[in-house]
Amino acid sequence: MSGSDSVLSWLQGWYAGQCDGDWEHEWGVKIETLDNPGWTITIDLEGTSLEEREYPEQTIRRGPHDWIFARVVDRQFGGSCGPGNLTELLTMFRSWAEGH
Template identity: 65%
Template sequence: MSESEHVLDWLQSWYAAQCDGDWEHEWGVSLGTLDNPGWIVRIDLEETALKDREYPRQRLTRGEHDWVMAWTSERTFHIACGPGNLTEGLSIFRSWASEGGSGAL
């Protein structure tokens, strides 16, 4: 299996590590769909080690349904991507969150 195939396991572990009896009542991770078609992901960073880090808006477009966009705003990591790019988008979050040990599990 490739490293990207484990990104969902990593996200589950990251989420579980944030859950402290309080955080999960107000914050979390949401996954939805777009009508482009595509995916939208919002990962709350409030009250996490990542809350003050920024990720400037970046977009990579390879085709009409092959694209990924990621950015932070208002202490949230956002991912919007094409229907086949969810793993790629989540891998961007994992790489960013793991930089320099901040947010690494």
């Protein structure tokens, strides 16, 4: 299993673990594309064990298409990244969520 498969499998499991018959009707996970180009993710933390956890804002700039920005605001993990950095951004969320 590649790193991208494992982080995606982990995210699927994390999402399923939040679904309790109510949470999924109001909250969730969104992954969308940007036009610069890149990706953006929004992961709702409301009602999860992560909703009160601090997350240090992170900015990584390696090049015009190799970058990541991530932070938690209003009980949402939000991030955006270059077109080839989605797996890295999701891995950052996973590491934080698992407490590493």
